[in-house]
Amino acid sequence: MSETTAKYIPGLGRRKEATAQVRLMPEGSGKITVNGREMSEYFPLFTLQQAVNAPFVATGTENKYDVSVVVAGGGVHGQADAVRLGIARALIVISIDFRPTLKKLGYLSRDARVRERKKYGHTGARRSPQWAKR
Numbered sequence: 001m002s003e004t005t006a007k008y009i010p011g012l013g014r015r016k017e018a019t020a021q022v023r024l025m026p027e028g029s030g031k032i033t034v035n036g037r038e039m040s041e042y043f044p045l046f047t048l049q050q051a052v053n054a055p056f057v058a059t060g061t062e063n064k065y066d067v068s069v070v071v072a073g074g075g076v077h078g079q080a081d082a083v084r085l086g087i088a089r090a091l092i093v094i095s096i097d098f099r100p101t102l103k104k105l106g107y108l109s110r111d112a113r114v115r116e117r118k119k120y121g122h123t124g125a126r127r128s129p130q131w132a133k134r
Helices: 046-059 076-094 096-104
Strands: 009-015 018-025 032-034 066-072
Touching: 009 076, 018 076, 046 076, 046 096, 066 076, 076 096
Parallel strands: 032 066
Antiparallel strands: 009 018, 018 066
């Protein structure tokens, strides 16, 4: 998409219970803000920061776009994966040429695994009470 009039390119990412609304601002400096805070402050673990930056590294577009993210729900790992998916989806809108690279690395797939519900008569989702013969 070569729209220079667009203020931002949106992307939506989800993982477990986390939802991330991503806005990619063209002609940026690579600044990523998550819920109004710096990414390094919001995601203090280096592995989570790598996960968020992975689509940019894969496509060679580091420090080209400013990113603004509103993320809610879930834990920090689920939120980081949701942000990664949102960024990857927004990058595809910018250039369709990024699609094969991102798809090969699995950044365009929504990880659909969610918490399994607790069943009646069980201690957890699958754990049963201890069985005693006598």
